[in-house]
Amino acid sequence: MRVAIIDANYKDTKFHGLAATWLRWEAQRAKVSVVPVESADVALVTVSSQQGVSDVRRVKKLIPDGIPVVLGGGGAWGPAVFRGLCDCVCVGEGQRFIRTMFSDGLQAARKLPECWNWNETRQVIPGTAFPWDVPPLRHPDGTIRVFGARGCKRKCLFCQTGWEQKYQQNPNPKLMVSQITGLKKSGHKVAVITNDGAADDYDSILGQQEFVSATVERLLTRPITRSWSKSIRLGVEGVSERLRKAVGKPVSNKDLSALTLRAWSNGVGVRWFFIAGLPGETESDWLELRDLVDMVRPATKGVVMINFHAFIPQPAAPLCVLPLTDSYWERFEEFRRWFFHGPGFTRRVQIVAPAQYKGRMKRACESMAATEPELRRGWGDHDAANWRIKYLLTPDQMRKAAKKYMEFITHA
DSSP: OEEEEEETTOSSTTOOOHHHHHHHHHHHHTTOEEOOGGGOSEEEEEOSSGGGHHHHHHHHTTSOTTSOEEEESGGGGSGGGGTTTOSEEEOBOOHHHHHHHHHHOHHHHTTSTTEEETTOOSOBOOBOOOOTTOOOEEOTTSOEEEEOEESOSOOOTTOTHHHHSOOEEOSOHHHHHHHHHHHHHTTOOEEEEOSSSGGGGGHHHHOOBSOEEEOHHHHHTSOOOTTTBSEEEEEEESSSHHHHHHHTOOOOHHHHHHHHHHHHHTTOEEEEEEEEOOTTOOHHHHHHHHHHHHHHTTOSSOOEEEEEEEOOOOTTSGGGGSOOOOTHHHHHHHHHHHHHHSTTOOTTEEEEOOOOHHHHHHHHHHHHTOOHHHHHHOSSSSOOGGGGBOOSSOHHHHHHHHHHHHHHHHHO
C-alpha cells in the first residue's frame, strides 16, 4: 500500500501537525510507503476542527479522482460537514483503524465501528485505543510534544472535549519522565499535551515554559514564578460568576483578580479567555465584567490581555442543544465603548474582540453541520446530523443537561 499524508491545517503541504506526524510514524512502523498524492493508493487527510471544512475543500482539489480519501483528526468528531469531500471518516482515536488499514486494507478498516461511511445509517462508536507507544513528536512550532492525557476530566457544558470520549492518562509516567529528561538535555523545548493539568507533575523537569494554559483553581495553590512560565493563559469562560458556575467553571472575580495581581508581581504575564454569547447571557453579566476590570485597575505594573471568543455550539457538548442568538455582539460593543470611550479604560488591560455575528454563524453552521434556521431553533425536538456518533451523552441526556443549565442561570 502507498499512502499520501496531508495536513489540511497547513497550505504548505510540507508542514505536518501532530496527527499527520503520527500517521507518518505508523506508516514507517508498518513499512507502508508514504508517497506524493499523485502516486497514492489512499490519501489520509487530517483536520483539527469541523471549521476546517474550507481547508479540506482546498486539499480535495489536489487529490486526483479515483483515489480514496480518509479523513481523521479533531474535526472528525463532527464529520457530517465533510460530506462530498472524503470517502469515509475515522472518528475518535485512530490507532485501530490505521493499523487495520495498513495490515488488511481500507475496506477492512471501513467495517470497523469507528468508521463513518456516507452510505450507512448505523451508529458510529468512536475509537478509544490511543497509541501510547508513539515517541515524542515534533510540532511545526519546533517544540517536541509528549502525550500526557487524552480527553478531559472536566465536563464543561460548552466544550466537547470532555464529552467526546472517556478520559485517559498516559499509562507509563516513568517513560514520560525519561523522554522529557533526555529531550531537555539535548536542548529541545518540550511540552506535555494534556487538558487537565496533568503536566503539573512534570514542572520540575520541563523548566521554564513560554506559556502555560491553566484554570484558576489549578493555580490558586501553587507558586507562580517566571522561572516556571513567562505567561499564563486562563480559561475563565463566562463573563460573570453566574455563567461560570453554570457551565462548570466556578471561578470568582475575587480569585481571578488576586491570581492576576500575584502573577504580575512576579513578572508573569496573564491572559484571560472569555466566551461571549453563552446561552442565557444578559447585560448584567457584562456589567459584572466591568467590576472585574476595576479590581485590577489599581496595579502599578502588568497587563492582562482579555481574549473574547464567540460561543460556537459543538455537537458533543450539551449547550449545542439550545437556540443560538446574536445579542452578545451588542453587549460586547457596549462594554468596548465603556472601556475605550468611557470611564473603563486602564493601561492594565488590553482587549481582543470576538468574531462578529456573521462570521460566528458561519463557523457554528460548520461545527454542527446545520443551517442557520436550525441553529436558531435549537435541537430540542429533533436530532443533529452528527448524532450518529455515540458521544458520552445521548441526545436526550444533552437536552436534560441543557435544561438544567437554563434553570440554574434563570434562578441564580
